[in-house]
Amino acid sequence: MNQITGRRPSLWLRFIIMLVLVAALLGGLVWFNLFKDRMIHQFMGGQSEPVATVTAATVASQDWNPGIAAVGSLRAVRAVDLSSEVAGLVRRVGFVSGQGVVAGQRLIELNDDVERAQLRSLETAHQLARQTLERDRQLLAIQAATAAQLESDEADLRAKAAQVEAQRALVDKKTLVAPFAGRIGISTVAPGQYVNPGDHLANVQDLDRLVIDFAVPQGLAPQARLRAPVELRIDAWPERVFAGEVSAINATVDTDTRNLQVEARVQNPRHQLLPGMFAHVTLLSTRPQTLVTVPQTAVAFNPYGAMVYLVKEAKGADGKVLLSAQQVVVKTGATRGDQVAILQGLKAGDRVVTSGQLKLHNGTPLVIDNSVVPANDPDPHPQDL
Numbered sequence: 001m002n003q004i005t006g007r008r009p010s011l012w013l014r015f016i017i018m019l020v021l022v023a024a025l026l027g028g029l030v031w032f033n034l035f036k037d038r039m040i041h042q043f044m045g046g047q048s049e050p051v052a053t054v055t056a057a058t059v060a061s062q063d064w065n066p067g068i069a070a071v072g073s074l075r076a077v078r079a080v081d082l083s084s085e086v087a088g089l090v091r092r093v094g095f096v097s098g099q100g101v102v103a104g105q106r107l108i109e110l111n112d113d114v115e116r117a118q119l120r121s122l123e124t125a126h127q128l129a130r131q132t133l134e135r136d137r138q139l140l141a142i143q144a145a146t147a148a149q150l151e152s153d154e155a156d157l158r159a160k161a162a163q164v165e166a167q168r169a170l171v172d173k174k175t176l177v178a179p180f181a182g183r184i185g186i187s188t189v190a191p192g193q194y195v196n197p198g199d200h201l202a203n204v205q206d207l208d209r210l211v212i213d214f215a216v217p218q219g220l221a222p223q224a225r226l227r228a229p230v231e232l233r234i235d236a237w238p239e240r241v242f243a244g245e246v247s248a249i250n251a252t253v254d255t256d257t258r259n260l261q262v263e264a265r266v267q268n269p270r271h272q273l274l275p276g277m278f279a280h281v282t283l284l285s286t287r288p289q290t291l292v293t294v295p296q297t298a299v300a301f302n303p304y305g306a307m308v309y310l311v312k313e314a315k316g317a318d319g320k321v322l323l324s325a326q327q328v329v330v331k332t333g334a335t336r337g338d339q340v341a342i343l344q345g346l347k348a349g350d351r352v353v354t355s356g357q358l359k360l361h362n363g364t365p366l367v368i369d370n371s372v373v374p375a376n377d378p379d380p381h382p383q384d385l
Helices: 002-045 113-141 147-172 218-223
Strands: 052-058 060-064 067-076 079-083 088-093 106-110 175-177 182-184 200-205 209-217 229-234 237-253 259-267 278-284 289-295 300-302 305-315 321-336 339-344 351-355 366-368
Touching (some): 067 321, 106 200, 113 147, 209 218, 218 259, 289 351
Antiparallel strands (some): 052 351, 067 209, 079 200, 209 259, 229 237, 289 339, 321 339
């Protein structure tokens, strides 16, 4: 009994010590959770934010002739694939591939000996019918022929004349002529070759006037007007800009693409442009504007819109000028070369970051290094490497 009573104080002491240790541990955890943010903030407060190195450019106002950029292909105003309406053997080829031809020039002649012989026979019969009609008219004057006979002679004469015209047309079909002046393409037709109706024999293109076909979105359809100026740039002539004007606008919008088809004519007196060439087209406005522009690399696009980083200046405690980034939402307009027009959000004279935006946020300290800057050319041209 005494032994049991003597052990109880020792057990209660151990229990109390354990409770104190658990309470101390729980209190330490609560204290740590309450004050860890403050401790981290105090610790980081002594650290300086890293400085970001970027390139920057000054926003400028420029004269801008707003236009719609598109792509299209050239074709001749007058172009035709020549083929024969009748079958026959080629007797003569009157052109050289790739050279110019004049309107009415005899290009290909088929063998027409049989048709011409038949034509002479029909012309003889027509002449005989004419003589018969004249003789019966004289006989009718002396009551030696009837009016019915005279009417039969007149009908026979008209029938013979129609047969002569039909045969002469068949003979003409044996000769293929140039429908207009232009340049003839490469042809493999040779004398002695037999051709069937519809066979492709040659191609003639009028290169003096070309047409560029392109499309504009339906939202920009009001800017497509007859006689509106257009500019063309061709890869074959990178230094030249060819001028034209809108000559036709389609009456309907394509239901698949929701684009409006537009046609513009281009004068080509030196024949530098060829049908089938790919062209970059700019449909110009007749009212130039003065707009604020920045390099396209300065604008970052996200689901909420477009934004740029302004370079802000402030004096530090030691009097030095400190640079920092400030995010600004902008409204962009048309693009031109390496530039984009800013309609809202910037003004001339502002400085914007043109590269290095990925590491920026509001207040990031900046250092500007413009030793290598992004392109800012309104009319860039490809360069050989």
